[in-house]
Amino acid sequence: MSDIIQLLPDHVANQIAAGEVVQRPASVVKELLENAIDAGATSITLLLKDAGKTLVQVIDNGKGMSTTDARLCFERHATSKIKDAKDLFNLNTKGFRGEALASIAAIAHVELKTRQHNEEVGTAIKIEGSSVISQDVVSTAKGTSLAVKNLFYNIPARRNFLKSDTVETRHIIDEFQRVAMAHPDIAFQLHHNGNEVYHLKESNLRKRIVAIFGNKMNEKLVPLDEQTDIMKIRGFVAKPSYAKKKRGEQFFFVNDRFIKSSYLNHAVNSAFDGLLENGYHPTYFIYFDVPPNTIDINIHPTKTEVKFDNEKALYAILRATVKHSLGQYSVAPVLDFNRDATLDTPYTFKDKPAVSTPKIIVDPDFNPFKNEQISSPAPVTQKREAIPSSSPAQKTSSFKTDYKKDAGSWESLYVNTYESTQQEKLFESEKETETGKTFQIQKKYILSTIKSGVVLIHQSLAHQRVLYEEFLTNITIKDANSQQLLFPINISFSSSDIEMIFSIKSDLESAGFVFNEFTKESVVIGGIPTSISESQISLILEQLLDDLKLEVPDASFSHYDVMAKSFAKSLAIKTGTILSVKEQETLVNNLFSCKEPSVSPLGKPTFKTLTLQEIDNIFSN
Template sequence: MAAIKLLPELLINQIAAGEVVERPASALKEILENSIDASATRIDIQLLQGGIKQMRITDNGTGIAKDELIPALTRHSTSKISSLDDLHKITSLGFRGEALASISAISNLVLTSQTDTQNHAWQVQVNCGSITQPRPAALSRGTVVEAHDFFANIPARRKFLKTETTEYTHCEDVLKRMALVRPDVEFTLEHNGKLRHQYPITDISQRIKAVLGEDFMQSVASINEQAADIRLQGVVALPAYSRASRDTQYFFVNHRFIRDRLIAHAIREAYRDVLHLDRYPAFVLFLEMNPSEVDVNVHPAKSEIKFRDPRALHQFIFHAVQKSLARPSKEMHPELVTNAGSESMPHCPNRPPKKFGVEQPTELYQSLFDIDDAYLNTSAVADTGVQANRRSDVLIADSALTENVPDFPPLGFALGQLHGVYILAQNNNGLVVVDMHAAHERILYEKLKAAMDSQSWSMQALLIPVTFHADRGDVVFAEENLALFEQIGFELAILSPTTLAVRSVPAILQQADIVKLTLDILREIREYGSDRVLTAGRNEILATMSCHTAIRANRTLTIAEMNALLREMEATDRADQCNHGRPTWYEINMAGLDKLFMRGK
């Protein structure tokens, strides 16, 4: 066995560097953090071959004094902290004192800097671990860090670097993160002599738009929530903007970009009801909290942190994101409305204004949308001065519905029905197409959730109990869970070892196929287990219930029913997506229609 001995200093630094600098992008991150900590307001980045050949970062920060240049290149030398107490309340991005030492251990580095108190700049170089003495250099206020030939002296590490394009993309991602969190700093990025990005100083909204694009900003809901000393701000993309990967997920804690499973889970859960299958949400969120409640000294790369009270933080983030996504369409899409809203519909958000003609209510209209007779009786319609269409099989709205009307509700008023699947409506912007089953499914789902949360099921006793055959296993399982069925609004009875009877159901579900619905709920309970069905499997069961009850394709609706559905959508949380995350409506504005028909050309 070989004798134990102290490793050479250069080898120690190279080993340590592997934890901090995995690729050029890692070095770029560390240098940018140092520039920000030095109060820089402009940072210029120049890369050659994806940063592998050369990386040059110039800032206008406070600079490094001559006698501090060599210590700055020594491991665990830092101006950010000086005691254990400081480590428990870190406010700077850097604090470990490893960045420059690690970078110089795996590349040839040149460090040039000037402070306000110096007559000129000073420069030191590091080649294969050997540091030169400071010498005069030409530079205005600030610091320049140049790193050449990454891992040239460590071939085993260099072979793990990817292509120039891949390494550049990682560097670009680092810039985007820093640009998002610091709109008060100007950034430029050159690659192989070409300017790729330039972000001037601006506000956070314009910076997000510059980094992630206008399409993203047009598809987001804002968040600004505070509880005690915790504050969450930023934007979350609506589910229709969901991504195939996590490439548009930016979360910052006290201005530090982090990846954390707890936070990722909280956000994913908030999107659970509205995100389709394996799609990923997009967001830019900034969490501010007391530094003493966060431990950032978990990993050398500083992208992982620990929280003092993770459970409370999880709930705070979950509810903040869920609340933002739950806003009705008229709030999440204010561009769809000019003066429509409470002033144009003061009597009830679920009813069309009285100045529009509507048809007489049908059973579906009254039972599902709860519009009272007084509003829709003959005299009320007559008062509008509009001769409404009385035939339920005629699906084209009277022209008087849309003439001389300055404003519409967000989703407009129904014009007709297409192939028994879509509702066509007109709003201020143009044409709105609604998937009636998906929309009704979401409405029922939200009502069922609210009823379960408040334990206020409205039970409907069936005039004739629904009796049906079931296999012995289902009957036994149903008998074991009669109380659970009662909790979700069903009254079941066991008539024989192979016969079940349903005597009562939630009133909102009385139009459903009771037999199929009951059997499907049984399967859901068996899958999740009776002890978890009202927690983990709760929403899945309610989604099943709403799906069975929602309006089916090829169901002919009257204009009144269509308008009632539109008003319900506007008053329902998360109405822009069905329970499976698919969109419930789509708008084609007049400009889009004009383009389709080449008007004006």
């Protein structure tokens, strides 16, 4: 029998490796940015076209490469970062495997231009699918420029799996933000299709975070700073009042490398116990400086997961650090037994006498009915006859006499009238309830009777279905109506969110929004759909951005669908809302008028039917 095991050709092996290293354009961006940082660059520019599918180019002013290094860097496992296995446990650089450029060159058209600082000319190399097309001597700027064009051109199946430009751009911006926040001492620029998205100057950590997420972030931040024998913790957490329902702005960095850790996230959440509403998550930017030999970053291909030698100690220190900072800056309530109580009194009031209690003066002879004589209780529906005028003394005397004589009858008339009125209202409401066909249960479900039994409806999910189909009809079929705002609203967003809103501007205008102006950090809205109120604009747009950041398949219908789902989710009645009988019946009727009443826009069931047979079976056992 012949041998069946054989060595794979290099270009096939590189394509297989690319499946692990390069998942999408954002993976290329991450690898190239990290290489530029390892090269000692102080200024890095990222250029994109079509969300990186057509072009990803990184230009840096690092130390550059020699002619030999420029050719060798595209070989597998060729690296300048490590020399033996021991170096894996003492890493101070971003990349170290030597697989990134070889994998990228196997699935794209790559153009490299590089020159060292002490050289007068540089090297230019062109590679297509692992094959070197040309290598020339060129005049180029100091540093390195690497352009990756037509990603996955030779693997159409992989290219078809890429998401829409909006989603892929979101992933690229996420990677760019993580690298930029880890290195505030490096200047970064990001251009997409000729538009400048970020221009980050060299600065400190706080200014870098504010430059990325907008000026409003500055007032939210609470600094962290803790030095221990095993680590140093620095960074910021956001005040509890600015917590969000989404976990978007949560960043951990270990030795200036972004990581993900549910274990450390739990430590931060536990530090916020009692300060956040249920379902809300804190925002944080936390940096750990630990000895390189105490962590292992080689446990995941993307190097976003790290294994610590002393996880429990790190958990306790992180939790205590966050708690201490929240208390130190008066964000969380604390008990301070060393506080001088006299300092609580303002100095201007310290020596003033105590405020005297005001006196209450009552006039026992005051009579509000001194111009009216009451002789006997008259029916409520009849007018009393006018009493002849007399002197004030006679009026007062007569009032006192008549009041004493008829007090009992007046009181009984008032009490009896009140009780009878309340009883009538009570019986009326009971009759209303008995005749109603729906009942609200625990402010969450609606129970309605049908011929075959009963139906239990989830009020929030049912309302989402009703609103979803209504919005979808208005956006795609009907001409959306817009109401102009007397005073346009200015809403602040981060630069990446502004870019995303601008990319779906036409879709939002089809839904009824009117945009007056776009700036780098805000959007001016002059008109909104008639179905939403002015106070809901910010909530709806934030919800829409969160939904768009998810991986929605690219289709001509997708943006409208996501918008309709976001609008419905934001505006639907919530659990805990009390509905009148009329509102309950209207919701039930609208639900069963929908095309798909059985499921919510997100696929959850809206109601459950119980037949009489099923109900009988419950009690027969």
